[in-house]
Amino acid sequence: MYFAALLARTEDGWEASDTELDDVETLSDLTDLAREASEEADTVLVLIEQEDAWFGVLRLDGEEDPRIYVSDAAAAARSSYGEILLTDELLGREPGDDDVADLDSLDLDGTEDGEPDNENDSDEEDEEAAASGEAVSHSPVGDRDILADLGVSEKELLALDEGDALSTIADALGAAEVLETVR
Template structure:
């Protein structure tokens, strides 16, 4: 089960709104949704949480690029909403490398006209050889990923951010002085 909310910082404090992510397919969609929640170019935080598996924060300050923090990138990678936040830039990949690779590689994993590589077996002769290639292809690290200082200027240090576990978004909202407004949309 997911929970998603927007917190917009205004002159009068924080305003929260429940948000539906059903129509959000990309980080650009999420960014547009968050910017619409702010009347001015105030700070907007998007909170996304999947039960106690992972949480993510996207921060927008005016027209600046979004800043992202994920509590557990590997767990988020197994989630449709988490995948939205796992951008090539966040993962340190060159944009578009996956698409280019798919065009060059045939369905059997070889380039057109190239012979298939010989089968590799374990030292004992069985077919249970694991060269780690799945892990290399999946290259999403377990644990926190992104901007650890995403909330530092709002009073939540990187050390505090990394210490949050269960019910993290409520604790973060409490540290920001926005727990009451977040609870109204929960």
């Protein structure tokens, strides 16, 4: 089960609205939806979560390009809504590279069947594996400072539990009550 909400920061504070993603197929569609829903807002956040598996944040500041953070790339890659957020650039792949690994062959720890679990793998090796289409890592991807200026540091963002991440983010923003009204 999915939950998606839009938080828009206006002069009067944060406003929340339930966001329907059924007609959203691309990142561009999601960006357009967010911009249309809150034309007068200076900052717009689209918050998406799938049960306790993953969460994602898309941030728009005016006409700037969207900024994205996804808590678990592999879990999001198995989700139609997660695939919207997981751009080639975010995953470190060349645009249009369709040579993606079979995600069903991943263990829960993100390694492929039969591959040794090496805890000394570097982030660079994970990026190279993603770029070559070997696997999508269970690690977070995207802009880890996406909410830093709003009160959620990189360290706090990385420490969030998928089960209550959106509530924790909204609480840090001072928008917990408005988010709960659309939940």
